Amino acid sequence: MKKLLLLFICLSIVSLENAQAQKKKGKKSKAVAAPAAKSKDKDAIKSYADVITKEAITDDGLFKTHQVKKEYFYEIPFNVLNKDMLWVSRIAQIPEGLGGGYMNAGSKTNEQVVHWLRFQDKILLKIKSFSNIAPDTKAIAKSVQVNNYEPTLYAFNIEAFNADSTAVVINVTKFFSEDVPAISGLSSRLRKEYKVKKLDASRSFVNSVKSFPENIEVKQDFTYSASEPPTQAKSESISLQMNQSMILLPEVPMQPRLYDPRVGFFTVSQNDFGSMQLKADEKTYIRRWRLEPKDPEAYARGELVEPVKPIIYYLDPGTPENLKAYMKQGIEDWQKPFETAGFKNAIIAKDAPTPEEDPEFSPEDIRYSVVRYVASTTRNAVGPSVSDPRSGEIIESDIIWYHNHLRSYRNRYLLETGAANVSARTLDTPEEEIGEMMRMVIAHEVGHALGFPHNMAASYSYPVESLRDGAFTQEFGLAASLMDYTRYNYVAQPGDKNIRFIRQMGPYDHYAANWGYRYIAEANSAEEEVPVLDQWIAEKANDPKYKFGRQSSTFDPQSQTEGVGDDPVAASTYGLKNLKYVAANLPAWTSDKTNNYDDLEELYGELLGVYSRYVGHVVTNVGGVFEDLKKPEQGGFVYTRLDEKSQRASMQWLQKNIFATPEWLIDKSILQNIDHAGYFEKVRKLQERHLNSLLSFDRLGRLMDAETTAVNYYSALEMLKDLRTGLWSEANSAKNVAIYRRNLQRSYIDRMGYLLKEEYTPRRFNRGGFEGAINYEVAASDVRALVRGELTSLRSKLKIARKAGVNTVTRYHYDDAIARIDTYLDTSSK
Structure with missing residues (x-):
């Protein structure tokens, strides 16, 4: 009986509390009822007339675009949802110096395929890739889809439907006013370089939105706060105008043409997982109109x-x-x-x-x-x-x-x-x-x-x-x-x-x-x-x-x-x-005609570059390998080495035309009218560039590789001996060494030291048609042994040459060269 009484009392208390709670809740709801309804209406899909008012300025095209005061709307027909569109972001107006001179009005900053799709009460702008594909008729297409999920660039609330419910209206103002990286004019590298802080919304706006039958063009004016802008440093600002182009791609794509490396074309590539080749079939097509x-x-x-x-x-x-x-x-x-x-x-x-x-x-x-x-x-x-x-x-x-x-x-x-x-x-x-x-x-x-x-x-x-x-x-x-x-x-x-x-x-x-x-x-x-x-x-x-x-x-x-x-x-x-x-x-x-030295200085500098190119063409002969792209049915080899005789002749040419001091470049009527000093350094840089190119891990690797397949070949050892003998010819004839040759000889020792102690990282290119370097384990190859042997032979020769009646500066030079060699040999042996 006591238990029943206790239960009755508890239930009464709970009922009383619930009644009081409901009473309080009712009073509270009455106080905030209007705002709650308003908040709900804000998120709800509105009538077309409430969104696209009589004030709207409408442009008809691929989508209808509407400007209502300071807001912009896209009216997207349902029949273009899920269709492929190419989106290209370009700089329309650019500040001086942005990008270091290789960006300009018209520069493309991104190119991507997008499509619009509906998800519940939102329209999603998705980025689409064609890197991995499969025919829709094959089961594996489902796997390709789930393993290549498309990123969502932006999600828009559906604002309204048009009168006959054939199109959906979204507000794009915020999207085009924000700093969206995928369509931005400033890469992460530029943001870091110029210390960009943020997009200044108060100085950024949508300039125009225009719709055409197959494309939509949007111009945006952006101003970023930046600590170190390329110009106008005190403004701490970077302003640029972007143009966003979106064009409907053809419903039926052009019939592609398969790429053949024997004919030069830029390309696009796809991995076709519908292939029957027991692997994804990479298909590469040429780019053409x-x-x-x-x-x-x-x-x-x-x-x-x-x-x-x-x-x-x-x-x-x-x-x-x-x-x-x-x-x-x-x-x-x-x-x-x-x-x-x-x-x-x-x-x-x-x-x-x-x-x-x-x-x-x-x-x-x-x-x-x-x-x-x-x-x-x-x-x-x-x-x-x-x-x-x-x-x-x-x-x-x-x-x-x-x-x-x-x-x-x-x-x-x-x-x-x-x-x-x-x-x-x-x-x-x-x-x-x-x-x-x-x-x-x-x-x-x-x-x-x-x-x-x-x-x-x-x-x-x-x-x-x-x-x-x-x-x-x-x-x-x-x-x-x-x-x-x-x-x-x-x-x-x-x-x-x-x-x-x-x-x-x-x-x-x-x-x-x-x-x-x-x-x-x-x-x-x-x-x-x-x-x-x-x-x-x-x-x-x-x-x-x-x-x-x-x-x-x-x-x-x-x-x-x-x-x-x-x-x-x-x-x-x-x-x-x-x-x-x-x-x-x-x-x-030049100067005799203009009565100043500006053009003389400019042209002399470019003359050094022209000379360097001529030399570089001959350098490539040493260890040169011809690439003749072909199919097996054509017969012969794709890769063949330049003959031994031509490689030797190239080395002799280099000794005569770049490593022997190019006296013709040392013209007082030019040098003493364009700079106060640094003449020997101009020559050293030229010579060292091609010396280092000859003494590269890559070239030595190709010369060593010749031993594996060739009967008559120019070996790495022969090249190194020919180079050493030519560069140090004064040591063989008790001649004094002039300043240009002393500089070159020191560069040689330092480069050989580099080959002894440094690791090899092959240079690779990400661009199709640019071939990378040979990849091999240097420490397990002959490189270190050959270099050590050449430096040891040179050290012995110099110890004799320093006693052969040369002048003081040459003797000091030889002493220094011996000390450098000893340092490299000692360091490399530890």
């Missing part, structure tokens, strides 16, 4: 046919008037190679429309490819492009031309051709010749934008002596491709007649354009094209004019930057002979 014939039947008959959509380049509105014609010629020079591929008028140059003609035109608009003229002191030009990663289709490209670049070409023209070319012996190069140089640079950069990388074997296809033949050079130019770095004919000698000195299109350019762009109507897939493509290569396989050489000048004598002709020793001999003539006349062509 979509050119399809307007009249397929006429095209099939071999007639020239216009493409459905030609490639059009617009000239930057800021291009100087006197340069426009040369730029247009450079662009349209590619019409001839495209004719080889069966297309006429495939590429066209136009002036940009004026604001009156097209107020919507913008160089950043992804619909337009533009040759951007950049008011910058940078000396360069580049030809980037953006492409569809599904197929390699190039969507758009901007050629970048920096204002001061012609200065470099004027200087190189004078230095490399002045001996044989009278019109180059001036600071005021004739305008038509400057224009021709610009035309070829633009054509070269357009070549990159068409998908063609550098072909460094193109210059090697022409015999050196043919470059002294006027008829040959006028017809065939200086190299088989404009995509080589053969800028000028530095082989031609004074007295040679009718010589072409400036590069031009070559037969390889026509061949590559045909291989990459000819429409193969009968093929319904990339794989079905391969037999035809292989046949085209086979037809030209034994002709050096149609050879492609990757940009890998570390080991291949035929694929060298700035090379000319098929014999680096002969070409560099001619080039050096011309350069000595130019050096002797440099004051007369």
Whole structure:
């Protein structure tokens, strides 16, 4: 009974507390009822009219875009959700000096594929990758999806639906006003360099949002707080304008063309997990524009046919008037190679429309490819492009031309051709010749934008002596491709007649354009094209004019930057002979004309660089290995060594032309008018650069490797002995050693010491077509033994030479050299 009474009392208490709690709760709810409802409404999906009010400024296109006061909205049709779109972030306006001179208005900062999808009451902007793929019809596609989960770039609340519920409205103001790294103009490196603190929201805003049938363009003005900005340091600010382009990719991707390394193209790659090859099949496609014939039947008959959509380049509105014609010629020079591929008028140059003609035109608009003229002191030009990663289709490209670049070409023209070319012996190069140089640079950069990388074997296809033949050079130019770095004919000698000195299109350019762009109507897939493509290569396989050489000048004598002709020793001999003539006349062509030394100093500095390139071409012969890309059915080897005789001759050339003091460079009329001191250091740096290149782990590894497969070869030991004997020739003849040779000899000992004690880290490139170094375990190889043996032999020789009646400074030099050797040998043995 007591238990029942106790239970009754407890229940009564609980009931009373609940009643009081409900009473309090009711009073509290009444007090805050309105705010709670308001908060709920804020998160709820509103009516279209409440979001897109009568004040809205609407632009119709891929999405409808709306501006309501200071807010921006996207109205996204449901039928474009989940569709692939290319998003390109570019700098539209840039402060001086940002990025060190190689960033500019028009520079691309990111390129990515995105798609929009709905998740509950949100719209997600997802970044999509095509690195790993599988056909949707195969079960493994599910595994590819779950193991390649796409990052969410941003999540937007659904604000409203349109009247017929066919589209969803989101507010994009915050997204475009925030500092989103994936679409930013400042990389993490730049943020660190300039000590960027944060985006200043009070000085950042959306400038404009424009919608077009297939793309949307957004401009943002951003100002960052930064402790060390590139310019205007006291402002502690970096301001730049970004342009965000989003374009709908084709519903049906262009039929891709499989890459073949025997023909040079930029590429996109995918891992296809649907392959039956017991592994993911890496598929690599070339990057190219979509050119399809307007009249397929006429095209099939071999007639020239216009493409459905030609490639059009617009000239930057800021291009100087006197340069426009040369730029247009450079662009349209590619019409001839495209004719080889069966297309006429495939590429066209136009002036940009004026604001009156097209107020919507913008160089950043992804619909337009533009040759951007950049008011910058940078000396360069580049030809980037953006492409569809599904197929390699190039969507758009901007050629970048920096204002001061012609200065470099004027200087190189004078230095490399002045001996044989009278019109180059001036600071005021004739305008038509400057224009021709610009035309070829633009054509070269357009070549990159068409998908063609550098072909460094193109210059090697022409015999050196043919470059002294006027008829040959006028017809065939200086190299088989404009995509080589053969800028000028530095082989031609004074007295040679009718010589072409400036590069031009070559037969390889026509061949590559045909291989990459000819429409193969009968093929319904990339794989079905391969037999035809292989046949085209086979037809030209034994002709050096149609050879492609990757940009890998570390080991291949035929694929060298700035090379000319098929014999680096002969070409560099001619080039050096011309350069000595130019050096002797440099004051007369510069300071004597201008009455100041600015140009003399600039050109002398660049002359040292030209000389160094000539030497470097010969250095590559030592331990040189030719790379001839081929399929097994072609027979022969892909990699073959340069013959022993040529390597020995190259070493002799180097002893004579770089390690023997280049007295012709030590011209008082130049040096004593451009600097007060440091003359010996200029020579030392030049010599040391090539000495260190010869004495590299990489080159020694290739020389040692020759012993494994060759019968007659130039060995690492022979190279080291030849080098030591030449560099220390004074020790063999009791001669005094001059200051330039003393510096070089010390550099030799220090480099040998480096080989004894340092570890080897092979240089690797992340860019396709750039070949890395040989990888081997140095400590387990002959390197240390060979170096120790050479230093020991040298020490013995110097101990004798120091007693042979040499002057005091030479004796001191030998004593110091012996002490250095002892230090390295003692250190390396511990």
